[in-house]
Every structure is written in C-alpha cells, then in structure tokens.
Amino acid sequence: YSIREIASHINGKIVGDSDLVIKGLCGIDSGKNQHISYLHEKQYLEYFLTTKASAIIVDDKIAVDFKSLSSQIIEKTDKTLIKVDNAAKAFSELIHLFHKKQKINPSISKTAVINESAKLGNNIYIGHNTIIDNDVTIGNNVFIGHGCYIGNNCIIGKDSTLSNNVTLVKNSQLGESVKIDSGSVIGGSGFGLFTKNRKHSLIPHVGNVIIENNVSVGSNSCIDRGTLNDTKIGENTCIDNLVQIAHNVEIGKGCIIAGQTGIAGSSILGDFVTTGGQVGIVGHIKIGNNV
Secondary structure, eight states, X not given: OBHHHHHHHHTOXXXXXXXXXXXXXXOSSSOOTTEEEXXXXXXXXXXXXXXXXXXXXXXXXXXXXXXXXXXXXXXXOOOEEEEESOHHHHHHHHHHHHSOOOOOOOEEOTTOXXXXXXXXXXXXXXXXXXXXXXXXXXXXXXXXXXXXXXXXXXEEOXXXXXXXXXXXXXXXXXXXXXXXXXXXXXXXOOOOEEXXXXXXXXXXXXOOEEEOTTXXXXXXXXXXXXXXXXXXXXXXXXXXXXXXXXXXXXXXXXXXXXXXXXXXXXXXXXXXXXXXXXXXXXXXXXXXXXX
C-alpha cells in the first residue's frame, strides 16, 4: 500500500512522501526498510532517528512536542510521517489491513457430537471432537474450535469465537462478539466451602456466568459461576491470560484485567477499572469507576 492509501485508511495527515510504498508493519526500536511503525509514547522518541522504518505514525500531540523535546528532530529525519489522533489505534487498524483475518468456511466436523436439541445459527464452524450438549443455543457466524465442550443450556451470541479446548459449563451465557482463547473455563464451580470438625465441605454453586457483548478472555483463565446469583462481566471488558475470577464477582464495562490477576468472591468492580499483572483483590469489596 502507498502512504496515501494508508493515510486514507486511518484518516491521517501526511508529512513527507505520499507515494512511498509500504510492504508491512514493524516495531520502532529496530524497524525494517519499506515498513511502517508508530510512536505513541514519548519514551520511544530515542528510536525516532535510528529506526530503519521508512514511515512512522505519530500522535498529533507528540508531533507538536517534537521540537521542544529534541531541537529540529523532524528536520533531521527523512522519515515520512502520518499524523493521527491516536497512533496506537491507527496502527491496530493497519494490522487488520496488512494481515487480513483468515476466512473460515462454515462447516461442522464429522467428529463433533451435537445434541439434537441444540439450536444452531447460520454460517457457523464447529471443530473436531467438540461436544455441544442439551438445549444449547448458538447464534450466527460463531466459530467454535477443536476439542471444546459446551454444556447444557449455554447461550453463545452471534459473531463470537471460541478457540480450541474452551469449556463452557452449563447455563453460561455469552453475548455477541465475545472471544474466548484456548484453555479457558467459563462457569466452573466456585471455591466456596465451610469447615466443621476439621472437615471441609464444598458449597454447591447453582448460579451462572453472564458475559456481555464484545468481551475478550485470554488463554487459561477461569470465570466461576455464582453461588446463587450470577457472576457478571460487563461489555467491552478485556481479560488477559491466567486470570481467576471467583464466584459472584461483578465486573463493569470497559475494564482491563491483566495476567495473573485474582479477584476473590463477591467483589464488585465498576466501569473502566484497570488492574496490572498479578494484582490480588480480596473478596466482598467494591471498587468504583475509572480506577
């Protein structure tokens, strides 16, 4: 693609050669000739003059700050720039442009086991050795990989993707455009117990897990079902790999939960909450919005 075509795709303003042809994407720290990178954070300015990338997408606010941060830095480079409001977002859009998502032909493997009571949408893919249990509802354009288990009464909304070896325990509900990566378990029994005479007994958990639209869950994460009420994940929330979300937890919309976070039972997170890696949140507390 030419710089002109790329700028049009991401709604950017060109500073430099609009006819420059770009063959691919690269990081800014080393870069490649005839490739494009991006600069979103000021701490990466040190790579601006040394990168081998032929073009760089920059935030407007960083472009304005260049001269104050390093005198005449733009004049010293032969790089072509594309100025945008949000360089990270623009670069993400280019990933879809240069690395188009592989189209999967709708099909159901002969080795899949599907209960006759299941309701299947149109244009779906179900991989090898996947089991679809009683009264499951699957929307249109859903992808379910190999070796998955979908338990009784589960609901999977349209345009959702389950990678290989995902487990949905009975009654779990996924909204539209939900993405669950390999090895994750949704709706497993919560870790609630009581002790009497030095003997531990597990408390039955009969609630569900409800995951709203546009949620992504990374690999090998667990979201446990509620004891009586439901465990809930709000729309547009992103959950990393190796995350444990316990019974009756409620997570608001637009949250970011980084890897190895553990959230204990009955805690409530508001909207747009972010946790770093290995954060532990004790049970029965409430965290407000935008934390």
